[in-house]
Amino acid sequence: MDKDERSAYSYLRTTKKFPNIWCSGCGIGIVMGALIRAIDRMGLDKNKIALVSGIGCSGRMPVYMDFNTMHTTHGRALAFATGLKLAKPELKVVVIMGDGDALAIGGNHFIHAARRNIDLTAIVINNQIYGMTGGQYSPTTPLEMRATTAPYGHVEPPFPICELAIAAGATYVARSTVYHAVELDKFIEHAIQKVGFSLVEAVSYCHTTFGRLNKIGSAVEMMHQLKEMSISLSAAEKLTPEERSLKIIRGVLHNIDKPDYSSLYDKVIERAKASVTGKEYMRAGPGGLE
Amino acid sequence: MAVTLMQGNEAVGWGALAAGCRFYAGYPITPSSEIAEMLSRELPKYGGKFIQMEDEIASLAACIGASVGGVKSMTATSGPGFSLMQEHIGYAAMTEVPCVIVSVQRLGPSTGQPTSPSQGDVMQARWGTHGDHPIIVLYPNSVPKAFGLTVTAFNLAEKYRTPVILLMDEVIAHMRERFEMPPFESLTVIDRMGTNVPPEWYKPYGDTIGDVPPMPSFGSGYRYHITGLFHDVMGYPTQRLDEINPLVERMQRKINNHLEDILLFEEEETDDANTVIIAYGVTSRSARHAMRLARNHRHNIGLLTLYTIWPFPEEAVMRIGRSARRVIVPEMNLGQLALEVERAVGKHKVVRVNRADGEMISPQMILQAIEGR
Ligand SMILES: Cc1ncc(C[n+]2csc(CCOP(=O)(O)OP(=O)(O)O)c2C)c(N)n1
Ligand code: SF4
Numbered sequence: 001m002d003k004d005e006r007s008a009y010s011y012l013r014t015t016k017k018f019p020n021i022w023c024s025g026c027g028i029g030i031v032m033g034a035l036i037r038a039i040d041r042m043g044l045d046k047n048k049i050a051l052v053s054g055i056g057c058s059g060r061m062p063v064y065m066d067f068n069t070m071h072t073t074h075g076r077a078l079a080f081a082t083g084l085k086l087a088k089p090e091l092k093v094v095v096i097m098g099d100g101d102a103l104a105i106g107g108n109h110f111i112h113a114a115r116r117n118i119d120l121t122a123i124v125i126n127n128q129i130y131g132m133t134g135g136q137y138s139p140t141t142p143l144e145m146r147a148t149t150a151p152y153g154h155v156e157p158p159f160p161i162c163e164l165a166i167a168a169g170a171t172y173v174a175r176s177t178v179y180h181a182v183e184l185d186k187f188i189e190h191a192i193q194k195v196g197f198s199l200v201e202a203v204s205y206c207h208t209t210f211g212r213l214n215k216i217g218s219a220v221e222m223m224h225q226l227k228e229m230s231i232s233l234s235a236a237e238k239l240t241p242e243e244r245s246l247k248i249i250r251g252v253l254h255n256i257d258k259p260d261y262s263s264l265y266d267k268v269i270e271r272a273k274a275s276v277t278g279k280e281y282m283r284a285g286p287g288g289l290e
Numbered sequence: 291m292a293v294t295l296m297q298g299n300e301a302v303g304w305g306a307l308a309a310g311c312r313f314y315a316g317y318p319i320t321p322s323s324e325i326a327e328m329l330s331r332e333l334p335k336y337g338g339k340f341i342q343m344e345d346e347i348a349s350l351a352a353c354i355g356a357s358v359g360g361v362k363s364m365t366a367t368s369g370p371g372f373s374l375m376q377e378h379i380g381y382a383a384m385t386e387v388p389c390v391i392v393s394v395q396r397l398g399p400s401t402g403q404p405t406s407p408s409q410g411d412v413m414q415a416r417w418g419t420h421g422d423h424p425i426i427v428l429y430p431n432s433v434p435k436a437f438g439l440t441v442t443a444f445n446l447a448e449k450y451r452t453p454v455i456l457l458m459d460e461v462i463a464h465m466r467e468r469f470e471m472p473p474f475e476s477l478t479v480i481d482r483m484g485t486n487v488p489p490e491w492y493k494p495y496g497d498t499i500g501d502v503p504p505m506p507s508f509g510s511g512y513r514y515h516i517t518g519l520f521h522d523v524m525g526y527p528t529q530r531l532d533e534i535n536p537l538v539e540r541m542q543r544k545i546n547n548h549l550e551d552i553l554l555f556e557e558e559e560t561d562d563a564n565t566v567i568i569a570y571g572v573t574s575r576s577a578r579h580a581m582r583l584a585r586n587h588r589h590n591i592g593l594l595t596l597y598t599i600w601p602f603p604e605e606a607v608m609r610i611g612r613s614a615r616r617v618i619v620p621e622m623n624l625g626q627l628a629l630e631v632e633r634a635v636g637k638h639k640v641v642r643v644n645r646a647d648g649e650m651i652s653p654q655m656i657l658q659a660i661e662g663r
Contacts, residue, residue: 013515016526047511052355063515063526068508070358071517071527072351073381079348083355083363086339087313088509091359112344265339272334280335284307284474289336 011036013066021060025219027178027204031125032061034181038189050091052081056098057131075105078113081120089262092192099126100138103159114168114197118261121191122199124161127206135209146213161201166254171196173254177203179226196260203248296469298436298462299324302392305440306364308474312338313363315352317345320404321460322394325366346371350378353389360507362444366392379453380419381518388447388482392456394463397648406648407460409571412626415455416600424545427455427600429570433467445480450544451502459572496523501544554597555606563592565616568631570596573620573651580656602630611635618659620651
């Protein structure tokens, strides 16, 4: 066991019954490893980290890790995380979602969390399918692909997750794949450090449903495909728009600075307190109006 | 404190502040919006936070998230939004996260009649979310009660780690009434139980110290898991029957074993009454007026006003059923709580008085029932 692996173990819950629920070979575990390595590298206090997830195979991730963890409802993790972050601003809140979770049922919460620029780190594990419920199409399933609810081929275009987050107002947006685990570590680390709404799209695969239905093959073959299909941002710049559209572009796509929701709301609190009258002090009683 | 003319919705906002609520997330909807407007103005003065979310689903989610962060939280809505909140009422019940949900009812299903009063969401408040779950639903009948029961709603939520619903009539929400707000420090305010066991001993869903486990907030050094899945005492998902059953039972027990504390009602002139009116909300005020008029005509009428409608105050109603010949249940719906009354006292004793057209039930309608017309 090398040092990295040893330190990863110290973040796993010893009281939780392993093994995990994922199919062997699933990419979700790699994202979990990347998250742990990123947190370890920053040397953050476990008590000050909260992981909030939705429902799906991806949503099952937090329970295995020794942080403050919350498995919420399908699509709504960002809304729960918003309340938690506002109540406890000192927490680093990381939200883990699947593509269906974040963009179908949770699409509205996704754009509004980005628009508000609330200081959360969203990690979307994009396996382009509904894994947990058995391979129905998701908002990121590519055209023509097969799903259990698209037996003749899919006819809807996919959502570009990162572009959506940028347009909605996110401050940090990056994409990598589970093949590029080291890069994923780095992007997750940046995203957690960034103040404001940050998004890391971790492109993954689901060999159990998507791979089987589309005759792509095993987890190993799907990994190979990720490697072949992806290209770094700088290399992508040399391609024609047509060529680019066929690739998974990896890199930091967006990184800007602007005040986050909490810092602006702190000003609201200041203004409101300045308006307090003597009568109001009386009503609230001692310590009532801090 | 000076006597003021205060609106019911405003009183709910003050009640929340008095109870220590420091987080509100909501989505505007008539006839509840004044609560949001009032708290957007007042909460930041108390160092609290207000946020208008993208919908009611997100609103209750944010409240639950804030409560997990240790801050008392509330949302308010009306029928259409209450329908959207149902999934998270179940989540709060299952995860045992305290929060208060105010629903100011409007008439009818769907968009219905936004500004007309109705008591149509009585059953939804009990059974709107899926699965068996305990819930507490309080129901004020005046502006002062709207204030007082909001404080109680927070206290019960904290004490029993449960969502509490404050169901209100549009009439109470928008009516202005004489109210002398008590100084906040004179009120009993209950906070959830914390813990000081070493973190490695803490069991977030255990029953070592009773049916309500202590709840330290996220970030306080106790790292635990919360899930809407059935879970074991550590909060980890389980499919084991010997872990599911104890959870189901404990969740029921924590409410059912404390009914004395939770069930709030008021009996007036029931001792000699051969007819008792059982009512809640604004309808109880028509009922009281009807009782007075009937007593003037030497009818022995009593009144039972319910402030807790769920859990249903079965014992009290059964007691009335034993002493009275007849029970009248006026409701601004097609007969919802009457079903429970009938179950408790026998269908043959119950006379229902209903309307569901956006008009209040008048004392005269109840008098007619009393006189058997
Ligand atoms: C309100 C609601 N609707 C539907 C479901 C059923 N459901 C569970 S997971 C899921 C989709 C999972 O797909 P995704 O979010 O992409 O995550 P993955 O399993 O692929 O990681 C669905 C539809 C649910 N749990 N709740
Ligand atoms: S079904 Fe797919 S996404 Fe879910 S664990 Fe299996 S491989 Fe992973």
